[in-house]
Amino acid sequence: MKIEIVEEKDNPLLNRKELKIKIIHEGATPSRKEVKDALVALLGAEKERVILDSYTSRFGMKESVGTARVYETKERALEVESKPVLAKNELLAEEESEKGE
Numbered sequence: 001m002k003i004e005i006v007e008e009k010d011n012p013l014l015n016r017k018e019l020k021i022k023i024i025h026e027g028a029t030p031s032r033k034e035v036k037d038a039l040v041a042l043l044g045a046e047k048e049r050v051i052l053d054s055y056t057s058r059f060g061m062k063e064s065v066g067t068a069r070v071y072e073t074k075e076r077a078l079e080v081e082s083k084p085v086l087a088k089n090e091l092l093a094e095e096e097s098e099k100g101e
Contacts, residue, residue, distance in 0.1 A: 001025045003038050005063075009019070014080055015072040023064040030064075031056045032088065039068055050076035051081055051089050 007020040023035060030038075036052045043050065055066025071077040078086065086092040 001030050001034065001038055003042050005042075015076045016080070019042070019068045021066050021068055023055060023066065025062055025064065027062075029086065033090075035064075035066075036089065038079045043070060046074070047051055048091060049077060051077055051085060051091075053085065 002024045004022045004024070005019055005020050009018045011018055021039065032052060035055060036047070036050060039052060040047050049071045049075065051069045051071070053067040053069060054066045057064045057078075060074050069077075069081075071080070074091075077089065081089075081091075083092055
């Protein structure tokens with residue numbers, strides 16, 4: 001699997017970078033976890049700061065397109081993103097378990 005950043009835009013108001021990505025893959029569409037792990041490795045950022053919003057496969061092609069956001073801090077990501085998006089990115093469960101301890 002290979003990830004290309006098609007467009008990168010800074011959003012200083014929300015302290016994040018907004019990315020449009022293209023995922024080139026062989027066989028089946030990769031899982032959200034595989035895509036996020038590859039994106040984290042490509043960007044060299046902490047996993048907690050990267051939010052994979054959505055991605056979809058193009059019919060009949062071995063590529064997907066999607067959007068992602070990279071926040072300056074984990075705390076900022078937790079403030080801005082909705083609970084469903086945080087849950088998809090496996091950040092909501094971590095935060096709730098930290099509050100419970």
